[in-house]
Amino acid sequence: QVRLVESGGGLVQAGGSLELSCTGSGRTFTSFGMGWFRQASGKGREFVASVSPIGSMTSYADSVKCRFTVSRANRKNTLYLQMNRLRTDDTTDYFCAQSFNPRLEKYTQVGYWGQGTHVTVSS
Numbered sequence: 608q609v610r611l612v613e614s615g616g617g618l619v620q621a622g623g624s625l626e627l628s629c630t631g632s633g634r635t636f637t638s639f640g641m642g643w644f645r646q647a648s649g650k651g652r653e654f655v656a657s658v659s660p661i662g663s664m665t666s667y668a669d670s671v672k673c674r675f676t677v678s679r680a681n682r683k684n685t686l687y688l689q690m691n692r693l694r695t696d697d698t699t700d701y702f703c704a705q706s707f708n709p710r711l712e713k714y715t716q717v718g719y720w721g722q723g724t725h726v727t728v729s730s
Contacts, residue, residue, distance in 0.1 A: 609633040609719045611703045616724030623693055623728075629686040629703030629721055636684040637661065639718075640711035643677065643688045646723075647699040655701070656688060657711040666712055671697075693728045700725050 615627040627643070642657030656667045656677035665677055676689040686703060703721035704711065711717070 609705065611705060611719055611721035613701065613703045613721045613724040616701065616726045618727045618729060619693055621693060621695055621728055621730050624689070624691045625693065625726060626690065627688040627701055627703075627724060627726075631684045631686070631703075631705065634705070634719075636679075637681045640706040640709045640716075641679055641686045642666075642704045642706070642711040642717075643686075644702045644704055644714065644717070645697075645699045646702065652702065652714050654712055654714070657704075657706075658686070659709045664710060666710060690726070693726075695728050695730050698726060698728045 610632045613629045619625050643655040644652045645655050646652040654668050658665050658677045658679050674692045678687045700723040702723045704717040705719040706716045708716040
């Protein structure tokens with residue numbers, strides 16, 4: 608059974624940084640595209656960033672380009688999201704996602720989700 612567990616969310620001031628982590632178990636981590644989505648209250652889950660199975664390709668939503676960096680450490684079965692220059696509109700729940708598609712960019716490509724971690728950016 609696949610399990611994805613996020614950590615690293617919390618409260619930060621605008622302009623600050625946070626790093627999210629997602630540790631996976633139950634499946635060969637290196638076989639899958641991994642990514643991050645976020646979901647504000649009352650809205651759908653939106654793509655944030657993703658990385659291919661061996662880390663050779665990354666993809667970002669326009670809203671986070673040049674501020675967020677996605678990476679993975681396959682030996683640790685861990686996915687990361689380094690978030691810099693955070694803005695108040697980055698406040699929401701962030702979800703780790705795993706996909707059979709090496710280039711994960713759509714909600715419909717996700718096979719497994721983590722439980723989410725909340726990020727609050729204060730002004």
